[in-house]
Amino acid sequence: MDKTRLLIVEDDNDIRALLVEFLTAEDYAVSTLASGRNIDDALRTEAPDLVILDIMLPGEDGFSICRRLRTKSDVPVLMLTAKRDDVDRIVGLEIGADDYLVKPFNPRELLARIRAILRRTADHVPDGAPGERHILSFSNILIDLDARSVRDADGMQIELTTAEFDLLACFAERPRRVLSRDQLLDWTRGRTHADPFDRTIDVTVSRLRARLAPYLPEGLEPITTVRNAGYLFALDVRKSTA
Known part of the structure; x- marks a missing residue:
């Protein structure tokens, strides 16, 4: 190897x-x-x-x-x-x-x-039949977890960094649930003991919002800030295989 x-x-x-x-x-x-x-x-x-x-x-x-x-x-x-x-x-x-x-x-x-x-x-294939592609979708955006790619309804690639993709996948897999900054750091970056002043998640959320905005209906905000608690993915997410 x-x-x-x-x-x-x-x-x-x-x-x-x-x-x-x-x-x-x-x-x-x-x-x-x-x-x-x-x-x-x-x-x-x-x-x-x-x-x-x-x-x-x-x-x-x-x-x-x-x-x-x-x-x-x-x-x-x-x-x-x-x-x-x-x-x-x-x-x-x-x-x-x-x-x-x-x-x-x-x-x-x-x-x-x-x-x-x-x-x-790393390439990751969730549980399921061999060859299946696991898709999460919300509004007109599709997340291919296997290919680690994000596209709009017309198939146009939405360019995200590794950190942005990881955060989006984390949110989309846990919709309508308040997630603290510590939880998000743990799940996306493997930090179980975050510095309370670490703004990594805040910066990445801001970048992710800006990346997604051009592909969403005007005024639609999928990630909302929950004061003194963290963030919440406010849209319904559909799961499918292809």
Whole structure:
């Protein structure tokens, strides 16, 4: 079986060497870059399953690189930031990063984040007959859980990041039920003990609303905020197989 491929874009030689040694020992195939200069070539030749991307890079920074990646690729991105305030994290999530980690970090936590992202993006076939496709639909939007794709009634693809798809699937599988931020973090990102000031879910909900709005009837809002409780998917969801 082919090894899972990781691409690390990090300019600090010591951190880069540490991550290569650690992740290689965990049976990943690891390639590295010291800047974003050759990342387009690396994505084409290495075909990584996940990119670990530092924000502070010489030349083009991680934000710009992530923004470019999202215009042409759905490869998951885990961003590294040296800042402990929320600004870098929120900006990274808004431009399509799947997760973030603050330096300095424990390599075991990085490994847990990598595994959680890859687990969410792996092909998953729910229980049912072989070959069946499992579809959730609401209004004029269809979610194919097996293909991890979202389309409108005309078959037009609605582009979502990994984090956005995971959150939408989580809501659609639990309609008309108040879900707390901690529950949503646990189900979508594997964090059972969330920082009470972590705005990851809030940012992703905001992005998801904006992504879906052009495909929904005017004024229809599927995700509502429940004050001091969390969020609720307010539409009926139909389940089917194809």
